Amino acid sequence: MEFKWDILQFPERKNCKAYAAPFDVRLNNSNQATVVQPDFCVICDFSKLDHKGCNGAPDLIIEILSPGNTENEMKIKYDLYEENGVKEYWIVDTELQYVLIHSLKDGKYSGLKPIVNSDLINSRQFPDLKFLVGEIFE
Numbered sequence: 445m446e447f448k449w450d451i452l453q454f455p456e457r458k459n460c461k462a463y464a465a466p467f468d469v470r471l472n473n474s475n476q477a478t479v480v481q482p483d484f485c486v487i488c489d490f491s492k493l494d495h496k497g498c499n500g501a502p503d504l505i506i507e508i509l510s511p512g513n514t515e516n517e518m519k520i521k522y523d524l525y526e527e528n529g530v531k532e533y534w535i536v537d538t539e540l541q542y543v544l545i546h547s548l549k550d551g552k553y554s555g556l557k558p559i560v561n562s563d564l565i566n567s568r569q570f571p572d573l574k575f576l577v578g579e580i581f582e
Contacts, residue, residue: 460486462485465481465484467481468497469501501530503530504530504534505530508538532545532548543577
């Protein structure tokens, strides 16, 4: 299965910009700079953008699971994104066709139940961003 939805089109309507990998996002992890390249990210604070990419937390990060990166996406990046204040973090499993959405509240992520093929995705960060999960998989 393949993730086919084009996140890059939506944010322009919200005075935000979306970027697809390869795009560097520089975050801090235990007082150490960490550079990640999310599959997709949306940035609404343009002061974070520079010639190297994004310096600070994007408003939304979407990571797509693939064999070999599941632990990285589910644990390491989850902790890093939460610590750095990424407001919303989606994990997309193209094989099992579900999406996990984690929203930041009081510095901690709270997650919704897994959103599956026939469910409607409704972003907390971008309430106008609504679509059926089945629409993003081929």
